[in-house]
Amino acid sequence: VSPSIQSIDVRDVRFPLKGGAGSDAIHRDPVYSYAVTQLHSDAALDGIGLSFTLGAGNELVCQAIQALAKPLEHRSIEELMAGFGTVFHQIAEHPQLRWLGPHKGVVHLALASITNACFDLWAKSRGLPLWKLLLDLKPEQILALLDLSYLEDVLTARQAADLLAGEQGGRAARENILRRGYSAYDTSVGWFPYDDQKVKESVSRAIQEGFRAFKLKVGSPDKEHDLRRAFMLRDVVGPDMPIMLDANQQWSLPQAVRTGLDLAPMSPYWIEEPTHPDDVSAHQALARTLAPVRLAIGEHVPNRVVFKNFLESQAASVLQVDCTRVGGVSEFLTISLLARKFGVPVAPHAGDMGQIHQHLVLFNHIALGHPDIVLEYIPHLKDHFVYPANVTGGFYRTPEIPGASCDLK
Amino acid sequence: VSPSIQSIDVRDVRFPLKGGAGSDAIHRDPVYSYAVTQLHSDAALDGIGLSFTLGAGNELVCQAIQALAKPLEHRSIEELMAGFGTVFHQIAEHPQLRWLGPHKGVVHLALASITNACFDLWAKSRGLPLWKLLLDLKPEQILALLDLSYLEDVLTARQAADLLAGEQGGRAARENILRRGYSAYDTSVGWFPYDDQKVKESVSRAIQEGFRAFKLKVGSPDKEHDLRRAFMLRDVVGPDMPIMLDANQQWSLPQAVRTGLDLAPMSPYWIEEPTHPDDVSAHQALARTLAPVRLAIGEHVPNRVVFKNFLESQAASVLQVDCTRVGGVSEFLTISLLARKFGVPVAPHAGDMGQIHQHLVLFNHIALGHPDIVLEYIPHLKDHFVYPANVTGGFYRTPEIPGASCDLK
Numbered sequence: 001v002s003p004s005i006q007s008i009d010v011r012d013v014r015f016p017l018k019g020g021a022g023s024d025a026i027h028r029d030p031v032y033s034y035a036v037t038q039l040h041s042d043a044a045l046d047g048i049g050l051s052f053t054l055g056a057g058n059e060l061v062c063q064a065i066q067a068l069a070k071p072l073e074h075r076s077i078e079e080l081m082a083g084f085g086t087v088f089h090q091i092a093e094h095p096q097l098r099w100l101g102p103h104k105g106v107v108h109l110a111l112a113s114i115t116n117a118c119f120d121l122w123a124k125s126r127g128l129p130l131w132k133l134l135l136d137l138k139p140e141q142i143l144a145l146l147d148l149s150y151l152e153d154v155l156t157a158r159q160a161a162d163l164l165a166g167e168q169g170g171r172a173a174r175e176n177i178l179r180r181g182y183s184a185y186d187t188s189v190g191w192f193p194y195d196d197q198k199v200k201e202s203v204s205r206a207i208q209e210g211f212r213a214f215k216l217k218v219g220s221p222d223k224e225h226d227l228r229r230a231f232m233l234r235d236v237v238g239p240d241m242p243i244m245l246d247a248n249q250q251w252s253l254p255q256a257v258r259t260g261l262d263l264a265p266m267s268p269y270w271i272e273e274p275t276h277p278d279d280v281s282a283h284q285a286l287a288r289t290l291a292p293v294r295l296a297i298g299e300h301v302p303n304r305v306v307f308k309n310f311l312e313s314q315a316a317s318v319l320q321v322d323c324t325r326v327g328g329v330s331e332f333l334t335i336s337l338l339a340r341k342f343g344v345p346v347a348p349h350a351g352d353m354g355q356i357h358q359h360l361v362l363f364n365h366i367a368l369g370h371p372d373i374v375l376e377y378i379p380h381l382k383d384h385f386v387y388p389a390n391v392t393g394g395f396y397r398t399p400e401i402p403g404a405s406c407d408l409k
Numbered sequence: 410v411s412p413s414i415q416s417i418d419v420r421d422v423r424f425p426l427k428g429g430a431g432s433d434a435i436h437r438d439p440v441y442s443y444a445v446t447q448l449h450s451d452a453a454l455d456g457i458g459l460s461f462t463l464g465a466g467n468e469l470v471c472q473a474i475q476a477l478a479k480p481l482e483h484r485s486i487e488e489l490m491a492g493f494g495t496v497f498h499q500i501a502e503h504p505q506l507r508w509l510g511p512h513k514g515v516v517h518l519a520l521a522s523i524t525n526a527c528f529d530l531w532a533k534s535r536g537l538p539l540w541k542l543l544l545d546l547k548p549e550q551i552l553a554l555l556d557l558s559y560l561e562d563v564l565t566a567r568q569a570a571d572l573l574a575g576e577q578g579g580r581a582a583r584e585n586i587l588r589r590g591y592s593a594y595d596t597s598v599g600w601f602p603y604d605d606q607k608v609k610e611s612v613s614r615a616i617q618e619g620f621r622a623f624k625l626k627v628g629s630p631d632k633e634h635d636l637r638r639a640f641m642l643r644d645v646v647g648p649d650m651p652i653m654l655d656a657n658q659q660w661s662l663p664q665a666v667r668t669g670l671d672l673a674p675m676s677p678y679w680i681e682e683p684t685h686p687d688d689v690s691a692h693q694a695l696a697r698t699l700a701p702v703r704l705a706i707g708e709h710v711p712n713r714v715v716f717k718n719f720l721e722s723q724a725a726s727v728l729q730v731d732c733t734r735v736g737g738v739s740e741f742l743t744i745s746l747l748a749r750k751f752g753v754p755v756a757p758h759a760g761d762m763g764q765i766h767q768h769l770v771l772f773n774h775i776a777l778g779h780p781d782i783v784l785e786y787i788p789h790l791k792d793h794f795v796y797p798a799n800v801t802g803g804f805y806r807t808p809e810i811p812g813a814s815c816d817l818k
């Protein structure tokens with residue numbers, strides 16, 4: 001018997017960070033926070049969903065969840081998930097709350113949390129880790145989870161089904177990744193306020209732990225500061241290990257061009273969020289100027305429609321879609337399909353600290369044929385999760401616990 | 410002596426509408442609502458600012474105002490407005506709340522209300538209607554009101570100053586508009602649920618009242634319904650009067666192409682919001698296909714950066730920026746400057762029922778050289794304003810009361 005949702009609670013949980021962790025050029029005092037949807041079922045199982053914020057305003061997302069989640073009450077989880085694309089669409093198109101977006105900001109963050117809770121409950125009720133549940137679904141069942149509206153010009157339901165079917169052949173080989181685990185990079189060696197000594201120590205420790213790829217924050221008002229740190233890190237790790245540079249939207253386009261050209265000789269793996277995340281045309285111009293250096297974008301891209309615009313404009317070479325910003329697992333899958341169609345890899349931003357995304361990147365690789373690129377490893381909230389992601393030797397070890405790994409202590 | 414802001418109140422006011430007024434293809438049960446910022450000054454003057462929503466969620470905007478408006482407390486209004494661009498930037502870049510946007514959704518609607526209250530208090534304290542206050546400012550004083558960040562690639566402060574200076578010559582002639590008033594169109598003859606008889610009666614009455622331009626809602630699931638109504642209205646008003654068709658984002662791009670081509674023979678003045686408001690590339694493709702039929706967009710475009718993308722892509726021929734959605738009067742002026750640079754007219758969406766925009770279109774015409782195109786007339790909340798816009802004979806009569814005309818009863 002499928003569990004039924006009996007009641008819905010919303011929790012506002014906030015975790016202050018220490019010593020400048022989490023800080024970047026734009027977000028200088030983050031308090032990592034979750035707007036948590038809890039779906040209580042009659043099977044003594046709770047579906048837990050997360051959306052991520054930086055503290056202030058988390059309460060607004062919680063209130064929006066309360067307003068939007070009502071249609072889930074007293075629904076059977078199997079019945080809900082058999083047509084979740086329609087449920088998603090109805091919530092996203094709420095005739096009054098839609099005005100606050102559409103499909104962005106507080107209401108869309110709320111939808112992310114609600115959606116993620118549904119997927120978590122579904123996986124728990126089937127006794128499967130989310131990645132396994134998703135891999136077991138037939139193409140038409142995957143499609144029923146998605147809202148492809150406003151994508152008709154580039155991805156019809158038929159095209160999406162064909163894409164899923166076309167990747168069936170290579171699945172068996174790609175399942176090898178389950179044994180080794182998905183590649184991680186260490187996002188915590190080079191936060192914005194860390195001094196050189198701390199960066200060096202952090203990266204040395206990370207290398208000892210098995211990491212082979214690292215993130216460094218840039219976007220200083222002093223360009224020379226960025227350049228010095230970036231070349232220093234390249235010296236420390238040598239010529240081969242990937243270094244991701246992240247400007248967190250700090251630059252104007254002219255600044256991004258100047259600084260990007262100066263950074264290019266240290267061979268960044270990508271340059272992330274160089275300027276305003278709504279500015280597709282600026283990214284397009286910058287991508288052309290900096291090629292072959294790649295641009296990564298997505299942490300602040302709100303929905304599938306804006307991702308479509310980035311893909312159509314060839315303005316981004318890596319999509320960092322985050323299922324705690326776009327409308328949850330459902331829209332993450334939609335955007336991953338879209339990215340696959342355009343041949344662009346997905347390397348999620350991990351507002352969930354990788355807890356949900358460790359499942360989704362396995363699905364993306366095995367079912368969609370996306371490359372095993374990298375998922376960021378960000379351990380700051382490890383102690384707060386019941387089943388924290390197990391990253392060892394530079395890999396996310398394949399999770400085996402049923403659900404989406406979102407349970408908080 | 411400049412009044413000083415003593416305390417800040419926020420009000421959540423909602424006005425249910427009757428008989429299907431305000432309804433369109435997407436927003437089926439609107440409750441016209443304002444998140445109202447009230448700046449109480451020591452001069453017994455209140456600055457009133459509005460942002461507009463459709464009811465549910467208005468409380469979220471009110472709460473965001475409360476969180477974001479604190480920096481205004483105990484500031485002198487003249488000192489504040491001498492560098493309002495910096496104030497605007499600081500509020501928009503709040504290091505935690507920015508995560509909920511950036512520059513979109515609930516936090517940006519809140520900024521709109523805050524900004525509009527500052528301009529209202531400033532104009533009241535100088536004893537001038539807002540349009541007159543703005544026209545009296547020197548170019549560098551206008552620039553000090555604006556946040557041009559993220560526009561550096563297309564509009565530097567220097568270029569904006571040159572643009573303002575370059576329009577000085579024609580101002581005297583353009584001031585003639587103050588005597589006649591700015592052109593209005595009637596947005597209320599063809600709401601989505603109105604039957605043919607009601608549309609015909611409404612438009613006949615509007616013509617008797619002096620209107621010469623009308624809006625009709627389209628976006629029905631039944632294309633034939635849209636076509637019948639549009640051609641019927643063309644028959645009723647004859648070949649010369651402008652008819653604006655508004656799909657309120659209802660169509661996919663393929664639907665918009667099909668229906669737009671079928672509607673073209675009734676010569677719409679513009680087709681408004683044909684598809685998702687984030688989809689610049691879809692609008693670009695549609696604009697090319699439907700030319701010379703013009704696309705109008707802006708009611709749901711969140712900020713100057715997205716407007717820049719629409720302008721650069723030639724995806725819109727009319728910008729419907731609304732100072733109750735973008736960050737208030739300040740960002741409205743920024744976007745109007747940007748539009749002028751690209752030679753694209755501004756015809757605001759009137760979430761304020763035209764109360765503030767009646768001032769801003771006069772500034773746009775006289776100081777920026779924008780054409781006198783049309784401002785929508787939407788009378789549903791007339792009885793709730795202390796000084797409702799006076800539209801007679803099809804023109805907004807130039808307001809003479811000090812302030813931005815936002816006082817609610």
